[in-house]
Amino acid sequence: MKKIKIVLTGGPSGGKTTSLQHIEQEFQEKGYDVIIVPEAATILINSGIKPFGPNAISSYDFQEYVMSLQLYLESLAEKYALAKDKEVLIVCDRGLLDDRAYVSAPEFSSLLKKFNLSLFSLMNRYDLVLHLKTIAYGKEDLYSNANNKARSESKEEARRLDDKTLSAWLGHDNLIILNNDVTFTEKINQGIKEIYKLLDKPYPLQHQKKYLVSAIDFSTLNTLPHEEFLLEQYYLFADNQEICLRKTTHNDETKYSEIIKMDTSNDFERLVKKRNISEKEYLSRIPTSQMPIIKKRYCFAYENTYYKLDVFTDGLKILEAEETNKTKKHIIPHFLSLADYITDNYYRNSNLYKILNSAPKIYQK
Numbered sequence: 001m002k003k004i005k006i007v008l009t010g011g012p013s014g015g016k017t018t019s020l021q022h023i024e025q026e027f028q029e030k031g032y033d034v035i036i037v038p039e040a041a042t043i044l045i046n047s048g049i050k051p052f053g054p055n056a057i058s059s060y061d062f063q064e065y066v067m068s069l070q071l072y073l074e075s076l077a078e079k080y081a082l083a084k085d086k087e088v089l090i091v092c093d094r095g096l097l098d099d100r101a102y103v104s105a106p107e108f109s110s111l112l113k114k115f116n117l118s119l120f121s122l123m124n125r126y127d128l129v130l131h132l133k134t135i136a137y138g139k140e141d142l143y144s145n146a147n148n149k150a151r152s153e154s155k156e157e158a159r160r161l162d163d164k165t166l167s168a169w170l171g172h173d174n175l176i177i178l179n180n181d182v183t184f185t186e187k188i189n190q191g192i193k194e195i196y197k198l199l200d201k202p203y204p205l206q207h208q209k210k211y212l213v214s215a216i217d218f219s220t221l222n223t224l225p226h227e228e229f230l231l232e233q234y235y236l237f238a239d240n241q242e243i244c245l246r247k248t249t250h251n252d253e254t255k256y257s258e259i260i261k262m263d264t265s266n267d268f269e270r271l272v273k274k275r276n277i278s279e280k281e282y283l284s285r286i287p288t289s290q291m292p293i294i295k296k297r298y299c300f301a302y303e304n305t306y307y308k309l310d311v312f313t314d315g316l317k318i319l320e321a322e323e324t325n326k327t328k329k330h331i332i333p334h335f336l337s338l339a340d341y342i343t344d345n346y347y348r349n350s351n352l353y354k355i356l357n358s359a360p361k362i363y364q365k
Helices: 016-028 040-046 059-082 096-101 105-114 119-123 155-169 184-199 279-285 349-356
Strands: 003-009 033-037 088-093 128-132 175-178 208-216 226-237 241-250 253-263 270-277 293-302 305-312 317-322 336-342
Touching: 003 016, 003 059, 003 155, 003 184, 016 033, 016 088, 016 128, 016 184, 016 270, 033 059, 040 059, 059 088, 059 096, 059 105, 096 105, 096 119, 096 155, 128 155, 128 184, 175 184, 208 305, 226 349, 241 279, 241 349, 253 279, 293 349, 317 336
Parallel strands: 003 088, 003 128, 033 088, 128 175
Antiparallel strands: 208 317, 208 336, 226 241, 226 293, 241 253, 253 270, 293 305, 305 317
Protein backbone atom coordinates (compact mmCIF):
# COMPACT_ATOMS: atom_id res chain seq x y z
CA MET A 1 0.00 0.00 0.00
CA LYS A 2 1.75 3.14 -1.20
CA LYS A 3 -0.67 5.96 -0.42
CA ILE A 4 -2.95 6.19 2.62
CA LYS A 5 -5.42 9.07 2.74
CA ILE A 6 -6.93 10.11 6.06
CA VAL A 7 -9.42 12.83 6.99
CA LEU A 8 -9.66 14.57 10.34
CA THR A 9 -13.08 16.14 10.74
CA GLY A 10 -15.54 17.21 13.44
CA GLY A 11 -16.96 20.32 15.04
CA PRO A 12 -14.90 23.35 16.09
CA SER A 13 -12.41 22.79 18.92
CA GLY A 14 -12.35 19.02 18.66
CA GLY A 15 -8.56 18.72 18.64
CA LYS A 16 -7.85 18.44 14.90
CA THR A 17 -4.89 20.84 14.87
CA THR A 18 -3.17 19.16 17.81
CA SER A 19 -3.95 15.69 16.44
CA LEU A 20 -2.33 16.63 13.12
CA GLN A 21 0.88 17.51 14.93
CA HIS A 22 0.90 14.25 16.90
CA ILE A 23 0.15 12.17 13.81
CA GLU A 24 2.86 13.91 11.81
CA GLN A 25 5.50 13.34 14.49
CA GLU A 26 4.40 9.78 15.29
CA PHE A 27 4.59 8.48 11.74
CA GLN A 28 7.53 10.56 10.52
CA GLU A 29 9.53 8.95 13.29
CA LYS A 30 8.36 5.56 12.00
CA GLY A 31 9.85 6.36 8.59
CA TYR A 32 6.71 7.41 6.70
CA ASP A 33 6.41 10.52 4.58
CA VAL A 34 3.54 12.50 6.10
CA ILE A 35 1.81 15.14 4.00
CA ILE A 36 -0.60 17.50 5.77
CA VAL A 37 -3.33 18.97 3.58
CA PRO A 38 -4.40 22.16 5.41
CA GLU A 39 -8.02 23.21 5.87
CA ALA A 40 -9.10 24.99 2.68
CA ALA A 41 -11.77 27.09 4.42
CA THR A 42 -9.24 28.52 6.89
CA ILE A 43 -6.83 29.42 4.07
CA LEU A 44 -9.59 31.29 2.24
CA ILE A 45 -10.91 33.07 5.34
CA ASN A 46 -7.43 34.16 6.40
CA SER A 47 -6.85 35.51 2.87
CA GLY A 48 -10.00 37.66 3.09
CA ILE A 49 -12.55 35.47 1.26
CA LYS A 50 -15.32 34.99 3.83
CA PRO A 51 -18.95 33.87 4.05
CA PHE A 52 -19.51 36.29 6.95
CA GLY A 53 -18.76 39.88 7.95
CA PRO A 54 -18.25 42.86 5.61
CA ASN A 55 -18.03 41.94 1.91
CA ALA A 56 -19.26 38.41 2.70
CA ILE A 57 -20.01 36.06 -0.18
CA SER A 58 -22.83 33.51 -0.10
CA SER A 59 -22.34 30.15 1.63
CA TYR A 60 -22.75 28.42 -1.72
CA ASP A 61 -20.11 30.55 -3.45
CA PHE A 62 -17.76 30.10 -0.50
CA GLN A 63 -18.13 26.31 -0.55
CA GLU A 64 -17.42 26.35 -4.28
CA TYR A 65 -14.14 28.11 -3.52
CA VAL A 66 -13.46 25.60 -0.71
CA MET A 67 -14.11 22.59 -2.91
CA SER A 68 -11.95 23.96 -5.72
CA LEU A 69 -9.02 24.64 -3.41
CA GLN A 70 -9.44 21.30 -1.58
CA LEU A 71 -9.35 19.36 -4.84
CA TYR A 72 -6.21 21.21 -5.90
CA LEU A 73 -4.40 20.70 -2.58
CA GLU A 74 -5.25 17.01 -2.50
CA SER A 75 -4.14 16.55 -6.10
CA LEU A 76 -0.72 18.02 -5.25
CA ALA A 77 -0.39 15.69 -2.26
CA GLU A 78 -1.33 12.68 -4.38
CA LYS A 79 1.08 13.66 -7.13
CA TYR A 80 3.88 13.86 -4.56
CA ALA A 81 2.90 10.49 -3.06
CA LEU A 82 2.98 8.73 -6.42
CA ALA A 83 6.53 9.95 -7.02
CA LYS A 84 7.85 8.52 -3.74
CA ASP A 85 9.42 5.11 -3.23
CA LYS A 86 7.96 4.55 0.23
CA GLU A 87 4.56 4.70 1.87
CA VAL A 88 3.06 8.15 2.20
CA LEU A 89 0.38 9.23 4.65
CA ILE A 90 -1.81 12.05 3.34
CA VAL A 91 -3.64 13.59 6.29
CA CYS A 92 -6.39 16.07 5.39
CA ASP A 93 -7.63 18.73 7.77
CA ARG A 94 -11.24 18.18 6.71
CA GLY A 95 -12.36 16.46 3.51
CA LEU A 96 -14.68 17.25 0.63
CA LEU A 97 -17.75 15.79 2.32
CA ASP A 98 -17.45 18.38 5.08
CA ASP A 99 -18.97 20.83 2.60
CA ARG A 100 -22.32 19.06 3.08
CA ALA A 101 -22.54 20.58 6.56
CA TYR A 102 -22.47 24.16 5.26
CA VAL A 103 -24.93 24.19 2.35
CA SER A 104 -28.36 22.75 1.65
CA ALA A 105 -28.81 19.33 0.04
CA PRO A 106 -29.79 20.82 -3.36
CA GLU A 107 -26.82 23.18 -3.23
CA PHE A 108 -24.42 20.35 -2.46
CA SER A 109 -25.86 18.33 -5.35
CA SER A 110 -25.24 21.34 -7.56
CA LEU A 111 -21.62 21.53 -6.40
CA LEU A 112 -21.08 17.85 -7.14
CA LYS A 113 -22.44 18.35 -10.64
CA LYS A 114 -20.25 21.41 -11.19
CA PHE A 115 -17.08 19.49 -10.28
CA ASN A 116 -18.21 16.26 -11.96
CA LEU A 117 -18.19 14.38 -8.67
CA SER A 118 -20.57 11.99 -6.94
CA LEU A 119 -21.36 11.35 -3.30
CA PHE A 120 -20.13 7.77 -3.65
CA SER A 121 -16.85 8.84 -5.25
CA LEU A 122 -16.19 11.18 -2.33
CA MET A 123 -16.98 8.42 0.16
CA ASN A 124 -14.37 6.22 -1.55
CA ARG A 125 -11.81 9.01 -1.80
CA TYR A 126 -10.49 8.54 1.74
CA ASP A 127 -9.27 5.39 3.51
CA LEU A 128 -10.09 6.53 7.04
CA VAL A 129 -12.24 9.29 8.54
CA LEU A 130 -11.57 10.36 12.14
CA HIS A 131 -14.40 12.48 13.55
CA LEU A 132 -13.16 14.35 16.62
CA LYS A 133 -16.17 15.46 18.65
CA THR A 134 -16.09 19.12 19.65
CA ILE A 135 -15.32 19.61 23.33
CA ALA A 136 -18.53 21.65 23.41
CA TYR A 137 -19.92 18.14 23.93
CA GLY A 138 -18.82 16.85 27.32
CA LYS A 139 -16.05 19.32 28.21
CA GLU A 140 -17.83 22.62 27.72
CA ASP A 141 -15.68 24.46 30.27
CA LEU A 142 -12.63 23.94 28.04
CA TYR A 143 -14.27 25.19 24.83
CA SER A 144 -12.55 28.17 23.25
CA ASN A 145 -12.06 29.60 19.78
CA ALA A 146 -9.14 31.81 20.81
CA ASN A 147 -6.51 29.73 18.99
CA ASN A 148 -8.14 30.03 15.55
CA LYS A 149 -8.77 33.47 14.08
CA ALA A 150 -10.99 31.91 11.42
CA ARG A 151 -13.33 30.47 14.07
CA SER A 152 -16.15 32.43 15.71
CA GLU A 153 -18.68 29.77 16.68
CA SER A 154 -20.41 29.66 20.07
CA LYS A 155 -20.71 26.39 21.97
CA GLU A 156 -24.22 25.89 20.60
CA GLU A 157 -23.04 26.52 17.03
CA ALA A 158 -20.09 24.19 17.58
CA ARG A 159 -22.43 21.38 18.64
CA ARG A 160 -24.72 22.02 15.66
CA LEU A 161 -21.81 21.93 13.21
CA ASP A 162 -20.43 18.81 14.86
CA ASP A 163 -23.75 17.03 14.33
CA LYS A 164 -24.02 18.18 10.71
CA THR A 165 -20.41 17.25 9.95
CA LEU A 166 -20.86 13.78 11.38
CA SER A 167 -24.04 13.33 9.34
CA ALA A 168 -22.12 14.34 6.21
CA TRP A 169 -19.81 11.32 6.56
CA LEU A 170 -22.35 8.70 7.57
CA GLY A 171 -22.02 5.73 5.25
CA HIS A 172 -18.23 5.83 4.97
CA ASP A 173 -16.78 2.33 5.36
CA ASN A 174 -14.19 3.43 7.91
CA LEU A 175 -15.68 6.25 9.97
CA ILE A 176 -14.38 6.43 13.56
CA ILE A 177 -15.90 8.75 16.18
CA LEU A 178 -13.49 9.99 18.83
CA ASN A 179 -15.48 11.16 21.87
CA ASN A 180 -14.64 13.25 24.93
CA ASP A 181 -15.28 10.58 27.58
CA VAL A 182 -11.51 10.09 27.87
CA THR A 183 -8.61 12.46 28.44
CA PHE A 184 -7.53 14.62 25.55
CA THR A 185 -4.29 12.64 25.20
CA GLU A 186 -6.23 9.37 25.11
CA LYS A 187 -8.54 10.81 22.46
CA ILE A 188 -5.58 11.64 20.22
CA ASN A 189 -3.99 8.25 20.86
CA GLN A 190 -7.23 6.50 19.88
CA GLY A 191 -7.00 8.21 16.49
CA ILE A 192 -3.36 7.19 16.11
CA LYS A 193 -4.29 3.63 17.00
CA GLU A 194 -6.84 3.58 14.16
CA ILE A 195 -4.13 4.65 11.72
CA TYR A 196 -1.88 1.82 12.92
CA LYS A 197 -4.77 -0.59 12.34
CA LEU A 198 -5.22 0.78 8.83
CA LEU A 199 -1.52 0.27 8.16
CA ASP A 200 -1.72 -3.22 9.67
CA LYS A 201 1.06 -2.32 12.09
CA PRO A 202 1.31 -3.06 15.84
CA TYR A 203 0.12 -0.17 17.97
CA PRO A 204 2.48 1.18 20.64
CA LEU A 205 0.91 0.90 24.10
CA GLN A 206 1.70 4.52 24.95
CA HIS A 207 3.70 3.07 27.81
CA GLN A 208 7.33 4.09 27.59
CA LYS A 209 10.30 2.90 29.58
CA LYS A 210 13.34 5.14 29.73
CA TYR A 211 16.97 4.32 30.33
CA LEU A 212 20.21 6.21 30.68
CA VAL A 213 22.69 5.05 28.06
CA SER A 214 26.41 4.92 28.74
CA ALA A 215 27.70 3.90 25.29
CA ILE A 216 26.48 3.59 21.69
CA ASP A 217 27.96 1.63 18.81
CA PHE A 218 26.97 3.98 15.99
CA SER A 219 28.55 1.77 13.34
CA THR A 220 25.85 -0.81 14.09
CA LEU A 221 23.03 1.69 14.59
CA ASN A 222 23.72 3.24 11.21
CA THR A 223 23.19 -0.12 9.50
CA LEU A 224 19.58 -0.22 10.73
CA PRO A 225 16.69 1.59 9.04
CA HIS A 226 16.24 4.71 11.13
CA GLU A 227 15.26 8.37 11.02
CA GLU A 228 17.33 11.20 12.48
CA PHE A 229 16.01 14.49 13.84
CA LEU A 230 17.83 17.47 15.33
CA LEU A 231 15.75 19.10 18.08
CA GLU A 232 16.24 22.51 19.67
CA GLN A 233 13.87 23.26 22.56
CA TYR A 234 13.15 26.30 24.71
CA TYR A 235 10.64 26.36 27.58
CA LEU A 236 8.34 29.03 28.92
CA PHE A 237 6.62 28.54 32.28
CA ALA A 238 3.39 30.11 33.53
CA ASP A 239 1.07 29.31 36.44
CA ASN A 240 -0.49 26.15 35.03
CA GLN A 241 1.26 25.89 31.70
CA GLU A 242 4.49 24.52 30.34
CA ILE A 243 5.23 25.76 26.83
CA CYS A 244 7.86 24.12 24.66
CA LEU A 245 9.06 26.01 21.59
CA ARG A 246 10.68 23.43 19.34
CA LYS A 247 12.77 23.62 16.19
CA THR A 248 12.95 20.29 14.36
CA THR A 249 15.35 19.61 11.48
CA HIS A 250 15.01 16.48 9.34
CA ASN A 251 16.78 15.86 6.02
CA ASP A 252 17.75 19.54 5.70
CA GLU A 253 14.14 20.65 6.25
CA THR A 254 13.14 22.63 9.32
CA LYS A 255 9.83 23.17 11.04
CA TYR A 256 8.87 25.07 14.18
CA SER A 257 6.21 24.10 16.68
CA GLU A 258 4.65 25.07 19.98
CA ILE A 259 3.71 22.39 22.51
CA ILE A 260 1.56 23.51 25.44
CA LYS A 261 0.95 21.30 28.46
CA MET A 262 -1.80 22.60 30.73
CA ASP A 263 -3.10 21.44 34.07
CA THR A 264 -6.88 20.97 34.39
CA SER A 265 -9.32 20.62 37.27
CA ASN A 266 -8.90 16.86 36.87
CA ASP A 267 -5.75 15.81 38.71
CA PHE A 268 -5.34 12.86 36.34
CA GLU A 269 -5.59 14.84 33.10
CA ARG A 270 -3.19 17.21 31.43
CA LEU A 271 -4.12 18.88 28.17
CA VAL A 272 -1.46 18.86 25.47
CA LYS A 273 -1.82 21.13 22.46
CA LYS A 274 0.52 21.24 19.48
CA ARG A 275 0.64 23.54 16.49
CA ASN A 276 3.10 24.55 13.83
CA ILE A 277 4.41 28.10 14.06
CA SER A 278 6.49 30.24 11.74
CA GLU A 279 10.21 30.82 12.10
CA LYS A 280 9.42 34.47 12.80
CA GLU A 281 7.14 33.59 15.72
CA TYR A 282 9.65 31.09 17.04
CA LEU A 283 12.48 33.65 17.02
CA SER A 284 10.29 36.34 18.58
CA ARG A 285 9.24 34.17 21.52
CA ILE A 286 12.34 32.25 22.55
CA PRO A 287 14.01 33.60 25.71
CA THR A 288 17.33 34.73 24.23
CA SER A 289 18.95 34.91 27.67
CA GLN A 290 18.46 31.15 28.06
CA MET A 291 20.27 28.16 26.61
CA PRO A 292 18.15 25.70 24.62
CA ILE A 293 18.16 21.96 24.99
CA ILE A 294 19.72 20.56 21.82
CA LYS A 295 19.63 16.87 21.06
CA LYS A 296 19.81 14.48 18.16
CA ARG A 297 17.03 11.90 18.05
CA TYR A 298 17.42 8.50 16.42
CA CYS A 299 14.16 6.62 15.80
CA PHE A 300 14.39 2.93 14.96
CA ALA A 301 12.75 -0.47 15.46
CA TYR A 302 14.53 -3.42 17.04
CA GLU A 303 13.01 -6.84 17.78
CA ASN A 304 9.43 -5.54 17.32
CA THR A 305 9.96 -2.62 19.70
CA TYR A 306 10.04 1.03 18.69
CA TYR A 307 12.89 3.06 20.20
CA LYS A 308 13.80 6.71 20.46
CA LEU A 309 17.40 7.46 21.30
CA ASP A 310 18.12 11.06 22.32
CA VAL A 311 21.74 12.21 22.37
CA PHE A 312 22.12 15.61 24.02
CA THR A 313 24.94 18.04 23.24
CA ASP A 314 26.27 17.74 26.80
CA GLY A 315 26.73 13.99 26.36
CA LEU A 316 23.56 12.81 28.12
CA LYS A 317 21.98 9.86 26.31
CA ILE A 318 18.42 8.63 26.96
CA LEU A 319 16.72 5.60 25.41
CA GLU A 320 12.94 5.36 25.29
CA ALA A 321 11.27 2.01 24.53
CA GLU A 322 7.71 2.10 23.23
CA GLU A 323 6.11 -1.29 23.73
CA THR A 324 3.41 -2.88 21.58
CA ASN A 325 2.78 -6.00 23.66
CA LYS A 326 1.91 -6.00 27.37
CA THR A 327 3.21 -9.50 28.00
CA LYS A 328 6.33 -9.60 25.85
CA LYS A 329 9.32 -7.81 27.31
CA HIS A 330 11.31 -5.57 25.00
CA ILE A 331 14.89 -6.47 24.14
CA ILE A 332 17.55 -3.83 24.65
CA PRO A 333 19.52 -3.33 21.40
CA HIS A 334 22.87 -5.08 21.64
CA PHE A 335 24.74 -2.03 20.37
CA LEU A 336 23.73 0.04 23.42
CA SER A 337 25.15 -0.11 26.95
CA LEU A 338 22.71 1.00 29.66
CA ALA A 339 23.67 2.85 32.81
CA ASP A 340 20.35 3.00 34.68
CA TYR A 341 16.56 2.74 34.43
CA ILE A 342 14.84 6.13 34.81
CA THR A 343 11.93 6.03 37.23
CA ASP A 344 11.35 9.69 38.17
CA ASN A 345 10.80 13.07 36.51
CA TYR A 346 14.36 14.33 36.98
CA TYR A 347 15.15 13.61 33.33
CA ARG A 348 12.06 15.28 31.90
CA ASN A 349 13.16 17.75 29.23
CA SER A 350 11.56 20.71 31.01
CA ASN A 351 13.47 19.89 34.20
CA LEU A 352 16.73 19.43 32.30
CA TYR A 353 16.11 22.84 30.75
CA LYS A 354 15.78 24.40 34.21
CA ILE A 355 18.97 22.71 35.36
CA LEU A 356 20.80 23.85 32.23
CA ASN A 357 19.81 27.43 32.95
CA SER A 358 20.74 27.25 36.65
CA ALA A 359 17.29 27.84 38.18
CA PRO A 360 13.62 27.77 37.18
CA LYS A 361 12.41 31.10 35.84
CA ILE A 362 8.95 32.30 34.97
CA TYR A 363 8.28 33.56 31.46
CA GLN A 364 5.03 35.07 30.26
CA LYS A 365 4.80 36.43 26.72
